Amino acid sequence: MKNTVIKFGLYGFLLAIVLFLSGLYFGKGMDFSTQEVVGYLTMVVSLLFIFFGIKHFRDNINSGEVTLTKGLLIGILISIFTASGIAIADFIYTSVINPDFFTDYVAMMREQGHTEEIPDWCSGFMAFIMFITVLIIGLIISLISALILQRKN
Structure with missing residues (x-):
């Protein structure tokens, strides 16, 4: 399980960094709404490695079996890698690039007419918020993937 998590976690980590920084860097001229959509697409695409990681573990490592609990654990661990990649990319973007x-x-x-107090957040705090956001989305994708892929012989 460890090798599967590291392998697919690193795939998600690297893809997250590349897609997130590319989207932010090349999307500088886009409005914030479009950048937000690109950001969420980046998160979901990077988190697809959860499904492939659970499937790889089931089919190639664990003799065609994976329980819901084991699949969920694998998915959450892969999510941590991907969330870290996006958080690092967000920190780099908001502290160095822009x-x-x-x-x-x-x-x-x-x-746009928002008059409420908007907090003055630092890059580190925003990176943490991105990490938590990706982790929550990853949890949802992990649960769905584990439900689809669970199999007991």
């Missing part, structure tokens, strides 16, 4: 991101985002929110 350090004015928060200022621009707050200005856009005010232009």
Whole structure:
């Protein structure tokens, strides 16, 4: 199980970093709504390695069997890798590539009529929020994948 988690976790980690930074860097001219959609697509595509990791474990490592619990555990562990990749990419983007991101985002929110207090978040906190967001989506994908792939002989 360990090798499967590391292998598919690293695939998700690398794909997350590449897609997330590419989407943010090349999407600088896009509005924030479009960037948000691209960001969520990046998360979901990177988290698809959960399904393939559970399937690989079931078919190639564990003699065609995987329980719901074991599949869920594999999926969550792979999610941690992917969430880490997106959090690192988000931190790099908001602290190195586009350090004015928060200022621009707050200005856009005010232009759209949001008058409530918008907190002044740092890059580290936003990276943590991204990590948690990806982990929650990963949990959902893990549960769905484990339900689909569970098999006892």
